[in-house]
Amino acid sequence: xxxxxxxxxxxxxxxxxxxxxxxxxxxxxxxxxxxxxxxxxxxxxxxxxxxxxxxxxxxxxxxxxxxxxxxxxxxxxxxxxxxxxxxxxxxxxxxxxxxxxxxxxxxxxxxxxxxxxxxxxx
Numbered sequence: 482x483x484x485x486x487x488x489x490x491x492x493x494x495x496x497x498x499x500x501x502x503x504x505x506x507x508x509x510x511x512x513x514x515x516x517x518x519x520x521x522x523x524x525x526x527x528x529x530x531x532x533x534x535x536x537x538x539x540x541x542x543x544x545x546x547x548x549x550x551x552x553x554x555x556x557x558x559x560x561x562x563x564x565x566x567x568x569x570x571x572x573x574x575x576x577x578x579x580x581x582x583x584x585x586x587x588x589x590x591x592x593x594x595x596x597x598x599x600x601x602x603x
Contacts (some may be wrong), residue, residue, distance in 0.1 A: 486589040487513045491532040495523050512536060548578040 489507045497505035499519045515521040527533035551559040551573050561571040568575040
């Protein structure tokens with residue numbers, strides 16, 4: 482059975498090793514994935530005291546990495562070779578990231594002009 486993960490909600494110091502000989506500060510929003518029983522026990526104590534919550538993990542283990550631009554030996558960005566349409570040399574892995582749909586900005590309408598009013602003669 483997989484161990485649950487925990488999210489720290491109050492910064493607290495806790496054990497950093499199995500024997501409690503060293504301490505570690507667990508900062509807010511840190512996700513702790515206990516590997517050993519002692520880590521699981523520390524996190525259960527944190528949950529009992531309201532310092533951490535159990536995190537439900539629905540995401541798959543494999544996370545898609547963002548594409549990285551390819552660089553030359555001197556560190557400058559590489560360009561794509563137009564002679565090879567099936568491979569994009571400008572990106573590591575040979576594939577460019579998919580373009581995101583952008584919203585077109587709508588123009589604001591100008592306010593209606595007020596009609597000039599004539600003064601009535603008395």
